[in-house]
Amino acid sequence: MGLQDLIVTPIYLLLLYALAYWIRPKVTNLDTRKYFIPGLTVKFVGAIALGLVYQFYYEGGDTMNYYNWGANIVWEAFLDSPTKAVSLILAGRDYPNDAFDYASRIIFFGDLPSYSIVRVAGLLAIFTLNSYYAISVCFAVISFSGTWALFYALDKYSPSIGKWTALAVLFIPSVFFWGSGILKDTLTFASLGFFIYSLLEIVKWKRVALLNFIILLGTTYLLYHIKIYIALSLIPGAVLFIYIFYFSQAVKSTVMRILLTPILIVGVLYSMYFAALKLGEDNRKYSLDSMVETARVSAEWLYYVSQVEGGSGYSLGDDDFTPAGLLRKFVPGVWVSLFRPYLWEVRNPVMLLTAIESLILFGFFVFAFFKVGVISFFGEIFRDPLISFFFVFTVVFCFAIGVSTFNFGSLARYRIPVMPLFAYSIFFIYFKRKRVLR
Incomplete structure (x- = not known):
C-alpha cells in the first residue's frame, strides 16, 4: 500500500458514495432501498480486503499480477505518452508498434481473457493516479452494478422474500470477497447479474426493448470471452x-x-x-x-x-x-x-x-x-x-x-x-x- 493509495482511495470512496446516494432513488423502491448502500459497502470491504490478503498474507497472486504486470505498465506508458497507453488498452493479440517496449513487459499480453482485466484496470489506473486500492473500489462498483441488477430482477420475481433474496445475492461473504477486486471473477459475476436481469426482463416481463437485447448479447459475449465455461454452463x-x-x-x-x-x-x-x-x-x-x-x-x-x-x-x-x-x-x-x-x-x-x-x-x-x-x-x-x-x-x-x-x-x-x-x-x-x- 503506497502513499497514493492512502490519499486517492478515500477520495474515490467519498465520490462513489455520493454517486450511490444520488442514483439510489432511481434504482430502488421502498422495500429495496435499505439494501442498496449496505450492499455497495460490502463490495468495497471485499475489494479492499482482497487486496490486503493478497498483499500481506499471500504476498502476491493474480490480483497483484494484474496490477503490477498490467495496469502499472499502462500507467507508465501513459506518463510517457497518452497515445501509447491507449494503444495498450485497445491492443489485440499483436504487439502495438508504438508501445512495444511496454506491451512486451505485460505478462498477460496475448492471453485475451486475462488481458481484458488489464484493459479495464489500466484505464482506471489513468484516472486514479495508479492507486491499486482506488482501482479496486472501482472494480467493486462494476461488480455491484451487476449484483444489484440480479437482486432487482429476483426481488421483482419474488417480492415477498426480499430479505432472503438480499441475503443470497448481496451478502454471501465469499461472493463479495472474491467477486469485488481486480480479478476476472468481478467482471464475470457482474456480467452474470446483467444477463439474468435482461433475460427476465425480456421473457418474464415482456420488456423487449433494444437495450435489454444489447445487455443480453453483450454479457453473453463477455462471459464467453473471459470465462467460456461460465457461458457454456449458463446457456x-x-x-x-x-x-x-x-x-x-x-x-x-x-x-x-x-x-x-x-x-x-x-x-x-x-x-x-x-x-x-x-x-x-x-x-x-x-x-x-x-x-x-x-x-x-x-x-x-x-x-x-x-x-x-x-x-x-x-x-x-x-x-x-x-x-x-x-x-x-x-x-x-x-x-x-x-x-x-x-x-x-x-x-x-x-x-x-x-x-x-x-x-x-x-x-x-x-x-x-x-x-x-x-x-x-x-x-x-x-x-x-x-x-x-x-x-x-x-x-x-x-x-x-x-x-x-x-x-x-x-x-x-x-x-x-x-x-x-x-x-x-x-x-x-x-x-x-x-x-x-x-
Whole structure:
C-alpha cells in the first residue's frame, strides 16, 4: 500500500458514495432501498480486503499480477505518452508498434481473457493516479452494478422474500470477497447479474426493448470471452428457462408439466452436447477432447501446487478423465463445489471461512429439503422455470469446476457465480411451499 493509495482511495470512496446516494432513488423502491448502500459497502470491504490478503498474507497472486504486470505498465506508458497507453488498452493479440517496449513487459499480453482485466484496470489506473486500492473500489462498483441488477430482477420475481433474496445475492461473504477486486471473477459475476436481469426482463416481463437485447448479447459475449465455461454452463439453463416458460403457458396441467419437464431438461442438455461438438469443429481449442484434457492438466497442476504449498488440495478418487471416469465424478464434483471443504479439511484461515460458509449453506439446504419434502422439493424445481434454470446451471457449473480444480482455495473463488443462485433457489422453494410467496 503506497502513499497514493492512502490519499486517492478515500477520495474515490467519498465520490462513489455520493454517486450511490444520488442514483439510489432511481434504482430502488421502498422495500429495496435499505439494501442498496449496505450492499455497495460490502463490495468495497471485499475489494479492499482482497487486496490486503493478497498483499500481506499471500504476498502476491493474480490480483497483484494484474496490477503490477498490467495496469502499472499502462500507467507508465501513459506518463510517457497518452497515445501509447491507449494503444495498450485497445491492443489485440499483436504487439502495438508504438508501445512495444511496454506491451512486451505485460505478462498477460496475448492471453485475451486475462488481458481484458488489464484493459479495464489500466484505464482506471489513468484516472486514479495508479492507486491499486482506488482501482479496486472501482472494480467493486462494476461488480455491484451487476449484483444489484440480479437482486432487482429476483426481488421483482419474488417480492415477498426480499430479505432472503438480499441475503443470497448481496451478502454471501465469499461472493463479495472474491467477486469485488481486480480479478476476472468481478467482471464475470457482474456480467452474470446483467444477463439474468435482461433475460427476465425480456421473457418474464415482456420488456423487449433494444437495450435489454444489447445487455443480453453483450454479457453473453463477455462471459464467453473471459470465462467460456461460465457461458457454456449458463446457456443450457437459460434455453430451458425460455422453453419451460412458454411451455408452462401452453400446458396447463401441473401433473403434465412435472412429468414432461425432466424430458425437456435431458433434451436441452443433449442438444448442448451436440452444440459443444460443433463448437469444437469450429475451434479445436474448445473441442470436448481439448476441454477434458485441459481439465485434467489443470486439476493435476492445482492439486500438486496445493500439496506443495499448504495441503489445500482435494481428490475425487482416481485420475480417470474418460467419459466413464467423469460420470463417476459427477456427484462428487457437484458436492465438493457446493459443500466442501469440511471443517476437518481446513488447512489455513481462508479455508476456515470457506468451510464455515459451506456448512451454513449445507444446513439451509438440508433444512429446506426435509422440511419441504423430497417430492415437493424437486416438484418446485421442475414446476418453476427460473428455478429449473438455476438448478441446471448449478449442477452443470459445479460439476465443471469440481472436476477441474482440485484445490479448495481456487474452488472458493471459482464457485461464486453459482452461490447466490443456489441459495436463492433454496429460499424460494422453502418459502413458496410455506405459502409466503404471492
